[in-house]
Amino acid sequence: VIRHYKPELVARKCGIRLDDLEKAARWWGESNRVLSLWSMGMNQSSEGTAKVRTLINLHLMTGNIGKPGAGPFSLTGQPNAMGGREAGGLAHILPGYRVVKNPQ
DSSP states (O other): OGHHHHHHHHHHHHHHHHHHHHHHHHHHHHHHHOOOEEOOOTTTTTTTTHHHHHHHHHHHHHHSSTTTEEEEEEOOOOOOOOOHHHHTTTEEEGGGEEEEOOOO
16 A cells, blocks of 8 residues: 555645655654644544554554553543543443453
């Protein structure tokens, strides 16, 4: 897929200058840690799943996931919805997204 999306095409489709796209790519690629935050606007758009998957893949490809100060972080809109999931506040999961029915 990436072969079909040369930087010039991506910049044009995004409505940004090519040098800005290249600068953002350099910042991301040269950083020791990248923390990305997004909210419902990205999650709930018509292409939300693809956008989030792409962002997570960028983190994975550059080693910016699973280490302190780096990773993708979705900010949910419902009061403490994320906290409830993270801390095991839902009936079907334990802290750390462990499934209640899983004996391990």
